[in-house]
Amino acid sequence: MKIKIAVCDDSIEITNQIEQLLSEFHSSLFDIDVFQSPERLLELIKETHYDFFILDIEMPEYTGIEIAKYIRQDTLYTPILFLTSFKEYMEDIFKLQAFDYILKPLTKERFFPVLEKVLLYLQYEEDFFTTTFKKKTYSIPYKEIIYFEKQKRNVLIYTLKHQYETVLSTNDLLDKLNDTFIQVHTSFIVNSRYIRELQNNSLFLSCGTKEIEIPISRKYGKQAKKQILIKLKGVM
Structure with a gap:
């Protein structure tokens, strides 16, 4: 069974990198939906179940924090990974019970350990x-x-x-x-x-x-x- 992931970042370069790293981590484990538009993600959340969210914090229309607040209205448990260039959002991230955060630039060394934790977490969800x-x-x-x-x-x-x-x-x-x-x-x-x-x-x-x-x-x-x-x- 595939893990369904929503990736939201207004940078095509970043979303391409995330897709590449996910494929490198495991070529067939993930079913990935990519969004450059937060509005489109907010629409699809209403009708699509996601196992894991990867959200950029700094986006023009909505911040990743605002999207996460919307997600948390529906579920307290779905893991959320934030990508950010600044540490100033730490208090908000913590309040939203985020799974983790990664400071940009995104690297394999930072990303893969988080993915390993997510897999263990999702397995534990069924216990x-x-x-x-x-x-x-x-x-x-x-x-x-x-x-x-x-x-x-x-x-x-x-x-x-x-x-x-x-x-x-x-x-x-x-x-x-x-x-x-x-x-x-x-x-x-x-x-x-x-x-x-x-x-x-x-x-x-x-x-x-x-x-x-x-x-x-x-x-x-x-x-x-x-x-x-x-x-x-x-x-x-």
Whole structure:
């Protein structure tokens, strides 16, 4: 199955380069739609599913930031890669939960590692956290889980729309998770995809229109902060 990509940049030279690099990375893996006009992309988004967006930030009619805001109205999860010549957009990029950004000029050395991460991410999108509680079995997409909260023997699972409960030891819970999840406290394991900000001993998670504050304990602080900073650098 091909990965459908939307590429939007007002420079034909840049879009040609992106197509060439995508072909070089894997000649038959991607189905690419190229747009020099942001308006045309905004029209097609309404009727076409894309797995991945590559957006230039500086364009005449609409900025890549404005296009991403439109995309995020429909989905919080589709990865977005920004191309930019300036670092001044970092705060906006972070707020939009972008997958990554690349400073121009675009090179194979910068682009290919991002593509590898995207492939892993899209594969992970199909994974589910499966658990049973009171004779009911739940399969929750990992991508929808914001954080886990441990309350004695019970584990509360928070998603954007629902809250679930199960019984698991912390070790058994961690065995079910990959490195997208970070334990920051005896009682809390967070999905790094929702991290908005790290501030002293508090972590702020972006949950749609809400923001949730999670404490970072002294026991897990040093290692957790190291992991968080690595994740944030991967986004920013």
